[in-house]
Amino acid sequence: MHPHPQQEGIWLRFLSGPDVEELGIGQAEIIDAVEQVVAAHGRGETVFEPRTHLVPDNGGIGHFNVLRGHVATLGEHGVSGVKVVGDFVPNFQLGLPSELALLTLYDPTTGVPRAIIDATFITEARTGAMTAVGARHLARPDAGILGHVGARGTAFSNVTMLDALFELDEIRVTSRRPESREAFADQLRAATDTPVRVVDTAAEAFDGADILVEATRLTEPSPLLHPGLVKPGAFVVPYGTISAVSEDLLDVMDKVVVDDWREARSGRFGALRHHVDTGKLSSETLYAELGAVVSGQKPGREKPQERILLWHRGLSILDVAVGHLILERAERGEVGTMLRYR
Structure with a gap:
């Protein structure tokens, strides 16, 4: 489940919705992470791209938002991330949240993916x-x-x-x-x-x-x-x-x-x-x-x-900041599933 650092290949951490819940990140921590990244944005320490939309041919029931951002102040080299979040208003009829999201985080010095995270909670909390x-x-x-x-x-x-x-x-x-x-x-x-x-x-x-x-x-x-x-x-x-x-x-x-x-x-x-x-x-x-x-x-x-x-x-940079907070906590607690990338 958790490969030894010397094990061959490149591995990334998958954090499911229950994994994120298990970490018990507090509201005050999330507010602090968001406030810090908003200040970083004000100082020009983020790379920020406006969202794009993918609107499938589905009769207008919903669309996807694609958010991309980089925060230079997180970790040793900064963290880059991409979030895809659906916005499907009728989902309540299926017992689903209207906004289901997936966040991927990357090492900006190599392009190596670090994590895949259920970002539904991240979207709501940030x-x-x-x-x-x-x-x-x-x-x-x-x-x-x-x-x-x-x-x-x-x-x-x-x-x-x-x-x-x-x-x-x-x-x-x-x-x-x-x-x-x-x-x-x-x-x-x-x-x-x-x-x-x-x-x-x-x-x-x-x-x-x-x-x-x-x-x-x-x-x-x-x-x-x-x-x-x-x-x-x-x-x-x-x-x-x-x-x-x-x-x-x-x-x-x-x-x-x-x-x-x-x-x-x-x-x-x-x-x-x-x-x-x-x-x-x-x-x-x-x-x-x-x-x-x-x-x-x-x-x-x-x-x-x-x-x-x-x-x-x-903003995408909020997702990256809160995602990084969650990833660091998961790494310390060895929470999540390690997946071999290549």
């Missing part, structure tokens, strides 16, 4: 961690009400990681299907003492909230998140694949931050795709990339009344 890192720098420190729309895979990480960083008074949740929002609320109540309230509409979840997270699974664009719901001082995170954002939302924002401007401009999908395509969001109206804020090059929140929006598409 997305929640990005929301949390953004909130740490851009939300009001005294934020008390979180409104979360959507019960997709990343929702649990979004809410629980934010709950760990802020002294929340209330968590409001809703989603399109009543059964999924109730199940999500039950899952949250088992994980936190913060009161969780299920509401029927996005407007009820968002109205007057201090942190607004839009993680819907729309099939057609619909303006669920609009200026009337965003109070002064609010922090807004929209990242539905199909936009749930009104055309005039950015009119009330004091600062708009993205994870990566090249990523924001690429691809066919994303919450603010229309705003980029029509020029409402441009290099002139953009305040900063989050890396510039986290690395200290630009201030984050400067005034309590500022309305700030963070649009994060999900």
Whole structure:
């Protein structure tokens, strides 16, 4: 199972979903790994390629995202990685997560593959961690009400990681299907003492909230998140694949931050795709990339009344950073299956 270092051939480590679970990586560790790689991105210590899409001829039920990145600050020589993640909304009908992912990690000095990892958990956790890192720098420190729309895979990480960083008074949740929002609320109540309230509409979840997270699974664009719901001082995170954002939302924002401007401009999908395509969001109206804020090059929140929006598409370098954290832990604990490559 675990070849001796002198054994012939090249071997790589396969980490299944249960292997990753067994390692018990904590949320705080994931948030730290994500914050460090976002700062590295701000300092230019990553090589980052915008995602590409593979859209099979399958009647529009889903597509694949291909993410590629390199982080120079990990390990001895840095780590390169490629993640393929499906986005298949009807998967719940089959009892499957809508986003199933596979990550491969490589030695950037030789091209030798180091690991194949079930990245379904990584995708969910790094997305929640990005929301949390953004909130740490851009939300009001005294934020008390979180409104979360959507019960997709990343929702649990979004809410629980934010709950760990802020002294929340209330968590409001809703989603399109009543059964999924109730199940999500039950899952949250088992994980936190913060009161969780299920509401029927996005407007009820968002109205007057201090942190607004839009993680819907729309099939057609619909303006669920609009200026009337965003109070002064609010922090807004929209990242539905199909936009749930009104055309005039950015009119009330004091600062708009993205994870990566090249990523924001690429691809066919994303919450603010229309705003980029029509020029409402441009290099002139953009305040900063989050890396510039986290690395200290630009201030984050400067005034309590500022309305700030963070649009994060999900960066490949986050997957590489969290994947590397998992791989190092697995190597130390000899977890996983060694596969002969050649």
